[in-house]
Amino acid sequence: MARSTFQPARLFDADDLVESSDRVNRDRRSDLGQFFTPKSIADFMASLFDACPSKIRLLDAGAGNGSLTEAFVQWLCQLKIKPDSLSVTAFEIDEHAVPALHEAMTRCRTECESVGIRFTSEVRHEDFISTASYSERGLFTERLRFDAAIVNPPYRKIQSTSSARKMLSAVGIETSNLYSGFISLIVRLLVPGGQLVAITPRSFCNGPYFKPFRIDFLSRMSLRRMHVFESRASAFADDNVLQENVIYHAVKARKPPTYVVISSSSGVPGAIVSARGTPFSDVVHPDDIEQFIHLETDDSHRIARNQMSTLTASLTDLGLKVSTGRVVDFRAREYLRADPEPGTVPLIYPCHFHQGGIAWPKIGGRKPNAIHSSAQSLGLLVPRGCYVLVKRFSAKEERRRIVASVCDPEILAGEAFGIENHLNYFHANGHGLERDLAFGLASFLNSTVVDQYFRQFSGHTQVNSTDLRSLRFPSTDQLRRFGQQHPPGLSTQAELDRLVDEEFF
Numbered sequence: 001m002a003r004s005t006f007q008p009a010r011l012f013d014a015d016d017l018v019e020s021s022d023r024v025n026r027d028r029r030s031d032l033g034q035f036f037t038p039k040s041i042a043d044f045m046a047s048l049f050d051a052c053p054s055k056i057r058l059l060d061a062g063a064g065n066g067s068l069t070e071a072f073v074q075w076l077c078q079l080k081i082k083p084d085s086l087s088v089t090a091f092e093i094d095e096h097a098v099p100a101l102h103e104a105m106t107r108c109r110t111e112c113e114s115v116g117i118r119f120t121s122e123v124r125h126e127d128f129i130s131t132a133s134y135s136e137r138g139l140f141t142e143r144l145r146f147d148a149a150i151v152n153p154p155y156r157k158i159q160s161t162s163s164a165r166k167m168l169s170a171v172g173i174e175t176s177n178l179y180s181g182f183i184s185l186i187v188r189l190l191v192p193g194g195q196l197v198a199i200t201p202r203s204f205c206n207g208p209y210f211k212p213f214r215i216d217f218l219s220r221m222s223l224r225r226m227h228v229f230e231s232r233a234s235a236f237a238d239d240n241v242l243q244e245n246v247i248y249h250a251v252k253a254r255k256p257p258t259y260v261v262i263s264s265s266s267g268v269p270g271a272i273v274s275a276r277g278t279p280f281s282d283v284v285h286p287d288d289i290e291q292f293i294h295l296e297t298d299d300s301h302r303i304a305r306n307q308m309s310t311l312t313a314s315l316t317d318l319g320l321k322v323s324t325g326r327v328v329d330f331r332a333r334e335y336l337r338a339d340p341e342p343g344t345v346p347l348i349y350p351c352h353f354h355q356g357g358i359a360w361p362k363i364g365g366r367k368p369n370a371i372h373s374s375a376q377s378l379g380l381l382v383p384r385g386c387y388v389l390v391k392r393f394s395a396k397e398e399r400r401r402i403v404a405s406v407c408d409p410e411i412l413a414g415e416a417f418g419i420e421n422h423l424n425y426f427h428a429n430g431h432g433l434e435r436d437l438a439f440g441l442a443s444f445l446n447s448t449v450v451d452q453y454f455r456q457f458s459g460h461t462q463v464n465s466t467d468l469r470s471l472r473f474p475s476t477d478q479l480r481r482f483g484q485q486h487p488p489g490l491s492t493q494a495e496l497d498r499l500v501d502e503e504f505f
């Protein structure tokens with residue numbers, strides 16, 4: 001990627017995001033999704049705002065100790081053309097954070113007044129979801145309206161039965177994470193032309209759960225800037241996956257932008273940010289019903305996108321489907337067997353993957369090798385056949401995020417197979433694939449070009465079946481030919497990449 005013609009900025013390590021406050025205990029912080037933004041990142045976020053009106057109403061929702069508002073104030077005060085006034089509304093639910101928030105507002109007042117900006121602030125020790133959704137429903141006489149919002153919202157899953165979920169639903173917001181709920185509400189509270197700068201997990205960029213959020217956000221906001229950096233801190237404790245964070249700047253407008261500035265930084269202290277303008281149609285493909293957000297952060301991503309865009313077949317064109325393995329082991333415990341025995345069929349876990357194929361059974365391993373085959377367990381099994389399996393969770397240190405293997409009945413005995421839930425599997429309407437086609441498909445999926453393409457729209461190590469469905473593929477004939485000539489597992493990665501390149505691109 002070329003060095004930025006856009007203003008470079010410096011960031012500290014992304015792990016600083018989980019910096020803790022001594023004053024609040026760890027459990028409560030985790031319940032509240034409380035991770036404070038370090039100053040360097042807060043300053044970077046503030047620097048992304050464009051010129052604001054002369055009377056600014058700023059929202060800081062989930063304000064914590066007020067570091068984002070302080071960064072905004074510092075940015076504002078050094079502008080050549082300063083606004084007349086700044087009015088801040090800071091929401092914070094945690095009483096332990098409120099005193100520090102008040103202190104931050106006092107410092108902001110002093111700083112603004114020293115350069116002639118009138119400053120007012122309101123610290124609202126309230127639940128933002130409740131107040132904002134009530135305001136949107138017109139249940140208050142006050143209607144909250146803002147010209148700008150700077151936010152690091154809490155990150156936490158919200159149950160479908162929770163009051164937060166119900167309040168969000170009441171204003172037409174369907175989402176399962178607090179952060180996307182916050183952002184959707186904030187978007188509604190902005191005036192036309194109002195600006196948002198936020199830092200959140202990157203998980204909303206792909207996957208089925210965030211589809212309603214993506215559609216809602218992209219229809220109301222014009223994305224101007226996306227900055228990606230990798231955090232070693234997993235934002236969601238129960239996911240146990242690598243989670244990248246993104247910072248974005250967007251302006252309230254229904255018309256999509258022509259270009260989005262995509263930037264990235266390594267997370268190394270003092271790293272320079274590189275940035276480039278990317279056509280919006282490359283960020284969100286106009287014909288993509290999933291509205292995935294693609295972030296090309298380096299040249300290999302761009303090359304992969306160009307290559308993948310030459311492929312014409314969808315999964316449907318191949319006559320294939322992808323599903324998630326049906327055997328959820330803790331729910332099927334009564335059918336599981338450590339080793340094969342009469343009346344059982346093979347049960348495949350990710351640990352059985354071996355060089356593009358399946359090494360089964362793994363005697364003495366931690367996972368069961370077999371599942372009892374009976375009328376009761378029939379619904380958990382797939383008929384004997386050739387399936388392409390893809391890990392749903394790759395290890396962080398694994399070179400590729402997409403790891404595929406062929407489950408080959410010529411090697412594996414059994415009239416049916418169990419596929420465990422940590423795997424996705426490609427099938428032909430519930431049955432196996434033609435063997436050559438399966439070989440070709442697995443090799444294609446294991447190529448670096450697919451991996452690089454995948455990394456543009458997924459910032460985590462989880463591979464959803466929707467992600468796989470969204471890919472373009474070579475034709476059936478091409479895959480079949482490739483599979484015939486090159487069974488999986490025989491080549492090194494470099495050799496596989498060379499062959500895939502020659503055959504498909």
Ligand SMILES: C[S@@+](CC[C@H](N)C(=O)[O-])C[C@H]1O[C@@H](n2cnc3c(N)ncnc32)[C@H](O)[C@@H]1O
Nearest residue numbers: 032035036037062063064093094127128152154
């Ligand atoms: C990720 S922290 C960010 C704090 C601060 N903005 C920063 O960037 O350092 C999110 C904050 O939102 C607060 N919070 C969580 N749920 C909230 C709610 N429903 N309403 C208002 N604040 C909430 C938490 O207590 C926490 O301080």
